[in-house]
Amino acid sequence: MTHLALKNVSKHFGDFTAVKDFNLDVRKGEFVSFLGPSGCGKTTTLRMIAGFEIPTEGVISIEGIDITNKAPSQRNVGMVFQSYALFPNMTVAQNIGFGLRIRKEKESDITDRVKEMLAIINLEKKADSYPYQLSGGQMQRVALARALAIRPEVLLLDEPLSALDAKIRVSLRAEIRSIQQKLGITAIYVTHDQEEALSLSDRIVVMNMGEMEQVGTPFEIYNFPTTVFSANFVGTLNNANGEVVDPANGTLTVDGVKFESATDLKSRKKGDKVKVAIRPERFSFASEIRKANVVDAKIENITFLGSVVRIQIKIGNTRFNMDTFNNPFLELPKIGSTEQVTCSKEAVLVLDE
Amino acid sequence: MAQTALNPKSSSPGSDWKKWLGVTPFFLFAILFLVLPSLRLVMGSFTNDEGRFTFANVLQLFQQQSILDAYWLSIRISAATAIGGGIFGFLLAYSVTVGGLPKPLRSALITFSGVASNFAGVPLAFAFIATLGRTGFVTALIKNLFGVNLYTQTEFDLYSFWGLSLTYMYFQFPLMVLIMAPALDGLKREWREAAENLGASTAQYWFRVAFPVLLPSILGSMILLFGNAFGAYATAYALTGGRLGIITIQIGAQIRGDVLHNPGLGYAMAMGMVVIMAISLMGYSWLQKRSERWLR
Ligand SMILES: Nc1ncnc2c1ncn2[C@@H]1O[C@H](COP(=O)(O)OP(=O)(O)O)[C@@H](O)[C@H]1O
């Protein structure tokens, strides 16, 4: 059941197109992230849902009701800002109760609801503190409670963790996810941090230059990226230029070295130039598991990255990174030697530009 | 030995006085222009003509009706111009910041305010006499255009309470603009959006968020304007020639030695002013601290 829907939504600022033909159906209770580099139109899209920007084209609806041109104050959509945006002249409790007071709810109901929200964010003791007396993480929890207190249809979060320390970022992101699931609220989360998007979301919308690149679950986005952009933006990636040999059984060559790919190549012809991508962790030494795609690789360099060892290899004339998990019994090849490495057909991605 | 090794900097004999060298000009200034004059004021207030100790001067402050009237007049003029200039200055500052008037207009207003807030004394009085005095340019213009003589047909009088207030306003509202523009810039766009997002109208946002946040700055600035007008002397003297007995003019009369010559009383009156100023400055710094916390 679609709860929030964006249909052919575009936003122009003068000649500049910030968001182009955005289409998305969000289920009730779903957690969707907009992921992309700075300036790709994530915030603009979110602000159109909140009503701070009006789309140049397209329709936004909640529960089938068109809200495209409604004033922000009439939408019942909760928003959490990167800068917290707590009202500095109000206590924590007054901040949380603000929306309810505007709605002229009964004072006793407001008190109860504020208590309930304070319990959810674990800040009962800070009810009477002012924002300037709180840490960044506490302020953002209050902002979250304030946005949720009005029982919004949709919760919007615009890079809510960007201003916080790495440690708090990780713990608060888990807290946001668990609160969202507990309340079953529909949430849209804007971030440029792939790890955040991957760990939080039911679905991710990868965005680039105002356009949607790919929509999918974190699993799909990571393992089956469909475009060069989304493959590169999420995780690390080896890029290479290939040439189609046989579209029917998915064979291609990279610098003359033959690979088999599980990507459907039926739409391409023999001799087509294509972008080939393989994630570093999908390579392994052929002595371990012998499958398809066994190729000769020259060992060029070895780097320790903690839990992972990154080995720079050269296949044909193309350099690739290969990651293997670190362990004390790992036998590493000699630099300069040539070894057989392998990867599965599924690991060889053929991408759209 | 061990201590020297652990803490070599602070125990070397030379560095202590070097640290103080930088602030010496400040202390010199404070002693010469703040401490010594204040001491002189206090001593003068408690000294009679023969140079002996007395309470008479200070007591007279509260007994002599004309002195109380002079304080009261000064307070009224200062308050009127602080409130009037404060409101007008706030509205101007609002229109060039939040109001979204074009950028060039803003820098023009700020530059003008910087100059005008320091335009006081004889030149200011003369400028007003030349425009709004009995034979002033604007007075004549109004007579010619509308056939109204400001001085015979209306209550207007440049040399009165309201006339002087109007003149003071000329340096009061620019000062308000200078202080309020940064404070208004400090209002975060996200506060407005958060309020709207939670269902508030523009009026509700201003009433419940923006105005309360600005209030300490507004009140604090008005206190500064109050002090600004309270201490003014030359403008009033040049404009009214002593006809309007504000406290600074009365003090001048006591110390300069016209008919009223009594330096001891003059000192006591000045000390009274210092007390009133000190109280307003305390209020100012209290409010300032509050708003700094909020507008961080
Ligand atoms: N009000 C505006 N006027 C003009 N350009 C804007 C405005 N808001 C955003 N933009 C532009 O639109 C693009 C997308 O911005 P934004 O949605 O904030 O990106 P993101 O949140 O993904 O970093 C940027 O290039 C930005 O400069």
Ligand SMILES: [Mg+2]
């Ligand atoms: Mg953004």
